[in-house]
Amino acid sequence: MINLELPQKLEATRTLLRQFSRDGLRPLSRKYDLAEQKEMPEELYELAKLLRARPDRGSGAQPAGGDGGNRNGNNLGMVVSSAELCWGDVGLFLALPSIGLGNAAVSAVASEEQKAEWGELFAAMAITEPAAGSDSAAIRTTAVLEGDEWVLNGEKIFVTDGYRSKQVVVWASLDPSLGKAAIKSFLVPKGTPGMTVTRVEHKLGIRASDTAQIVLDNCRVPRANLLGNPEIAATAEARRKAFGGVMQTFDNTRPMVAAQAVGLARAALDLTEELLAGQGIELDFTKSYHQMSAVENDLYDMEAEYETARLLVLKAAWMADNRQPNSKNASMSKAKAGRMGNQVALKCVEICGQLGYSKAQLLEKFARDSKIIDIYEGTQQIQQLIVARQVLGKSSSELK
Ligand SMILES: Cc1cc2nc3c(=O)[nH]c(=O)nc-3n(C[C@H](O)[C@H](O)[C@H](O)COP(=O)(O)OP(=O)(O)OC[C@H]3O[C@@H](n4cnc5c(N)ncnc54)[C@H](O)[C@@H]3O)c2cc1C
Incomplete structure (x- = not known):
């Protein structure tokens, strides 16, 4: 039986995080958008403690069994939480200590001893290089085993949280x-000799979050810091699957990034309706198509696009929790939600006119913040390429 409602426990999480976003993140939004990287969002350390201490923590995970083995686990919990926190502010969400993209990779493989040794987890993910963006297989950073240590050399760019993580x-x-x-992939704790943050970028949006360039110059980490299986597969077929090992991180992280767009779009739609109401424009969603105003028509369209993206994100995360292959769904959710978040935020700016474009309101910021979600963790075009390959049964060399 199909049930598109969120489980009760996740509804409770949603409500709590909406409150956290409204009262904790929103009041800081403009301050840290304007301050960019000149100021650290210090308040976030206190807010992060509140997040860790919240009573519903972990409620997203439910054991398999009961409903035919159906499982609502960490992935579903993470997309719901991410969307709610991004309803508050995407830049501040990314800057929250303990929410790094690299966390998912570490949590999946690290032992309890390693986690204790590495300390509180706030891990950035450094894939992109000057000559390797969309084509992540083209990276040139190397790792050579010398004795009991890996020696890393290379340059990473546009690393979210690269400075503060x-x-x-x-x-x-x-x-x-x-x-x-x-x-x-390798875990490199900050302060390891040979790893240097060489630049912090100035950006269009998500200005509260830092984006860094990192140079690795004979940077040595213990052998155990290689995450996952250190073997290189022997046969060509096995090697093809082996890359899947690192790439599988994306099956979990793409729905989470897509959820950022879902939260941002909801924020833009909610604020637009509030601003319209302030101008005396009451929306009546019970009217028939022929009686509807142009604005109502636009809002209907956007609500439908929003809901499509939201359901795709929930499905991709649910599939990951239930160990169903979800690469295609993860890419679908990311392509759709990234595009939707961008289109909705810009349309809301348009509908609200001066209020939409002015810094007196947050709509212009939502529009600036929205574009990156359509880019990082694989651009919209790359997600569509992945979906096309899966639908047509083509390999990456057959369909580029
Ligand atoms: C603010 C910010 C934060 C980021 N955070 C991180 C991070 O934390 N970690 C990290 O590793 N990276 C991060 N990135 C990098 C991001 O993932 C890359 O920018 C992205 O993958 C695109 O790579 P690129 O910029 O080199 O563009 P390119 O790969 O050069 O692509 C340029 C354009 O061409 C299109 N294109 C490329 N190939 C194809 C194709 N085969 N078919 C159709 N279209 C194609 C792309 O969609 C894009 O529109 C971040 C980037 C930004 C801007």
Whole structure:
């Protein structure tokens, strides 16, 4: 039986995080958008403590069984939480200590001893390089085993939280001649000699969050800091699957990034309706199509687009929780939600006219923040390419 309602426990999480977003994040939005990286959002450390201490924590995870083995686990909990926190502010959400993109990669493989040794987890994810953006298999950073240590060399750019995070998950190749199968990820704690943050970017949106360039110059980490399986597959077929190992991180992280767009779009729609009401424009969603105003028509359209993206995101996360192959769904959710968030935020600016464009309101900021969600963790075009490959049964070399 199909049930599109959120489980009760997640509804409780949603309500709590909406309150946290409204009372904790929103009042800081403009301050840190204007301050960009000149000021650290210090208040976030206190807010993060509140988040960690909240009574519903962990309620997203339910054991398999009961409803035919149906499981609402960490992925579903994370997309619902991400959307609610991004309803508050995407930039501040990204800057929250303990919510790093690299966290998912570390949590999946690290032992309890490693987690204790590495300390509180706030891990950035460093894949992109000057010559490797959409084509992440083209990375040139290398990792060479010397004794009991990996020696990392290379340059990473546009690393979200690269400056403030406590650890960086670095993608590097064990042997560039073996292609993508030799790519592995490594945990590099901040302060490790040889890893330097060399630049922090100035950006269109998500200005509260830092985006850094990182150079690795003979940076040594213990052998155990390679996350996952250190072996390089022996046969060509096995090597093709082996890259899946690192890429599978995306099956979990893409729905979470897509959820950011869902939260942002909801915020833009809610604020637009509030501003219209303030201008005496009451929306009546019971009117028939022929009686509807142009604005109502636009809002109907946007609500439908929003709901489509939201359901795609929930499905992709639910599939991950239930160990169903979800690469296609993860990419669908990211492509749809990224585009939807961007279109909705810009349309809301348009509908609200001067109030939409002025810094007196947050709509113009939502519009600026929305574009990055359509870009990072794989652009919309790349997600569509992945979906097309899966639908047509083509490999990455057959459909580029
Ligand atoms: C603010 C910000 C934060 C970021 N955070 C991180 C992070 O935390 N970690 C990290 O590793 N990276 C991060 N990135 C990098 C981001 O993931 C890349 O920018 C993205 O993957 C695109 O790569 P690129 O910029 O090199 O563009 P390119 O790959 O050069 O692409 C340029 C354009 O061409 C299109 N294109 C490329 N190939 C194809 C194709 N085959 N078919 C159709 N269209 C194509 C793309 O969609 C895009 O529109 C961040 C980027 C920004 C701007």
